[in-house]
Amino acid sequence: MVTKAKCRFCHKSYVYRPGGATSQLNRHLARCTQFQNKLAKAKQQLAQGTLNYVADDGCLVVNPTEYDHEHTRKLIAKMIIVHEYSFRMVEHKWFNILVKWMNSKYECIGRKTIKNECMKVYESEKEQLKKSLREAESISLTTDLWTSNQNVQYICLVAHYIDSDWVLQCRVLNFIELDPPHTGLVIAHAVFECLVEWKIDDKVMSITLDNASNNDTATTNLSAKLLARKNGQFDPQYFHVRCAAHIVNLVVNDGLDQIEGLISDLRNTVKYFKRSPSRLYKFVEVCNDYAIKVGKCLSLDVKKRWNSTYKMLDTCIEYRSAFGYYAQVDQNYAWKPTESEWNIYEKIRPILGEMAGATTAFSGSVYPTANVFYPYILKVKIALLKAKNYKDPYLKKMTAAMLDKFDKYWEEKNNVMVIATILDPRFKMRYIQFYFSQLYDSSRCEQEVADIKKELEELYKKHELEQCRKMGGSSSSSTTQSTSSSKETTSSVACLVSSEFQSFLESSASESSKSELLIYLDEANHPLHDKNFNLLHYWKVNALRFPVVSSMAKKFLAVPASSVLFESTFSCGGRILDDYRSSLKPATVQALVCASSWIRGSKSPPIILGEDGDDGDIESVELPSSVVESN
Structure with missing residues (x-):
């Protein structure tokens, strides 16, 4: 008796006879392409994992079918670092009961083992950060001192920079013990050693500190050290920023x-x-x-x-x-x-x-940009003048x-915040002119605006030369474009051109065309009421149109106007060095504080000013x- 049936994979009909059904079915399945694809996919999923999902912080998490104790130990170390848990947590009875229930192959970890794992995570994250810092064009610093419950003095150094994707990054570089006396020279030496260790002494733009007298001495000494390195990018007039x-x-x-x-x-x-x-x-x-x-x-x-x-x-x-x-x-x-x-x-x-x-x-x-602070300063100054x-x-x-x-x-000549404000397309030079007219009389206003314009032009020329060096000196910029007449003109053309016209061409060729800076400043301001405006995204989009001005923006918009970031860093240090963990060594404290900053990275949402x-x-x-x- 002949029977017809359909394959449940490809739904094709086939004929088999009693007694030969099994062999015919097997031969068909061997030829069925869809069946083979599904079988291969099932084997691949079985080998790689059973569940993939995206966590809240954007990290891809894979739950493997094979238990990986080394990877589990690393994840626990990161959890302890980021959430400031005690090393002894891994020895807690109910922590081990929970993890054992989730995976029976879990092996208990001791507090010394997890401490060593945390130090490995610290070293691994440090190497990754070094690569990121090497790619940064410019780095601004903040630093401050803190005393722990052990009566140990720590100095904290934080780096602020805008990466290649135009995202503002903030990382704690060092959290080290600082022996007394805390003079300006001691602080400058400690900061400089940190910069040399990270190999970023040639990328420093500014340092923001509070107004203690020893900090003034520290910035003077540190500025001299950086100048001695003969770094062409370093400009001492923008170096010291007061909190x-x-x-x-x-x-x-x-x-x-x-x-x-x-x-x-x-x-x-x-x-x-x-x-x-x-x-x-x-x-x-x-x-x-x-x-x-x-x-x-x-x-x-x-x-x-x-x-x-x-x-x-x-x-x-x-x-x-x-x-x-x-x-x-x-x-x-x-x-x-x-x-x-x-x-x-x-x-x-x-x-x-x-x-x-x-x-x-x-x-x-966490500051999105430095440009927003100068408008606040102007409003305070105007309120004081009215009063x-x-x-x-x-x-x-x-x-x-x-x-x-x-x-x-604020009467000191450091126009970091002024330039950062001008590099915001919502403000530009028009904002500075408007408020200077309220702060000063007409002659003083005219002089102040002229000084800032001159400073901007000099800054632009400096960045323009830097761009040329990066491009190998082959590219000509908008301000130095010139057209020189060829010395090898043909005789047929030379007889048609008068000497007076040739002189005119040579004189007009030396005139500079409109620079990127002037084009940017002449364009209309971006609407102030645009709540969705993202300044760094604006410069990311316009970097090709304004390569030199965008390079200026990347440096000045990363300068922090305040050093209050250390409040959260010192709070972290206070939680790590609580009454139950006060025996931690300074090197361990540094590893925990810095690694926490590096792991968190830029995943935390910025505070909206x-x-x-x-x-x-x-x-x-x-x-x-x-x-x-x-x-």
Whole structure:
């Protein structure tokens, strides 16, 4: 009996007879192409792995069918480094129970073994970072000192640079022990040794530090060392950048000293209400009785963060009269601010507001670019100049003192932030001209703008020569393009051209055509309201059109205006060297801190400037909602 059937792989019909079905079916499967492809794919998946997926940080993860203990040990080491866990964690009973349950072939690891693995990860990541730094065109530095709970002094050195893909990178290079005394010469020597070790002494653009006197000595000495290396790219006039956040804090403290009584009264007031919900209810009732709108909750500041103090003042001022009325119904409330203190605060409020915005911007741990900081500085300067014209002699004296301290640091001729702002297509030179006209009289404004234009042109020519050297000196640039007449002209053409016309050609040929810089500056500014604008992406796209100017942008836009990044680095050091791990050696601490920075890399999202990032440090005292709603 003949029977027909279909192959379940290719769905083709075939005929077989009883007794020969098995052999015919096997012969068909051997010839079936689809079956063979599926069989090969199944074998490949079985050999390579069973599951592939993309993790949250973008890394491709493969779960192998074969247990790889060496790779598992490496992943655990990275986990300990990034999350700042103790080495002893691998010996915890329930950690081993969990991992054993996930894979029965897992072999227990001791704390000494995992420490050695962490050091191997550190060395491996260091080699990768060295390759990345070699490709960087320019590197800007920040450095600061920190004291651990072991009473050991550490110096931290951080590199900032824009890579070939126009992504801003930030890496902790060294976190080493620094023996006293911490003089400027000792700091300069330690930083220079780090630069030589990483072989980046010929790529340094700038260094950002706070305003300690030993740092001034350190930058002078370090600048001399770098100049002695005969690095043609190094320019000492842009080398020393003062920490903007530190300067703003110095300036604002002069203003806050004058209203210390008001700050203390409001701090005690918020604490007084916080301790008793019944007082909060009574306070809201007083607001209702006197038709005072109840809106923002009260804020309690953090003494070490002055912008949190500004937020406390700004929320409390809405209840200025309410505090006075409340004092009449609560005899125990003894912190009513005086009217004169409120009046002083009202007048310096605009200044503190501008400084609070600047401090919030400077407090970001990851900066997208350096160009955004100069506009903040200009706004602070203009606010101080306006306050200086107050008729109140007390306020004039206070703002004059703040302005003197401001000018002490920012009147120095270091235009790093100015040039970075000009290299932002939203600002360009027009922004500088607009604000200089508000800061200076007409003659001073004209002179300042002319000086910056001259500096820009000199900087452009320097980068233009660098580009020529990189290209082997064969390419001619836009500013040096010239057309020379050939000496070997044919006699037939020579007889047609007069000598006067030939002289005209030679003179006009020496005239420079419009440079990249002028073309860039003459183009219309990019709209300021474009929220999706990405400055580094702009220069990535326009690098071919403006090769020289984009090279300038890559250097200046990587310069950090603040050294507050060290707060997060030192916090990391504090968590590593807690009370239970205080016996770690400095070399181990450096490996853990640096490797954590290298592994995290640029995967963390950048902080967006202009947003208030301090809410987590400010304690809010919520007003009773049930009473507020009845208002």
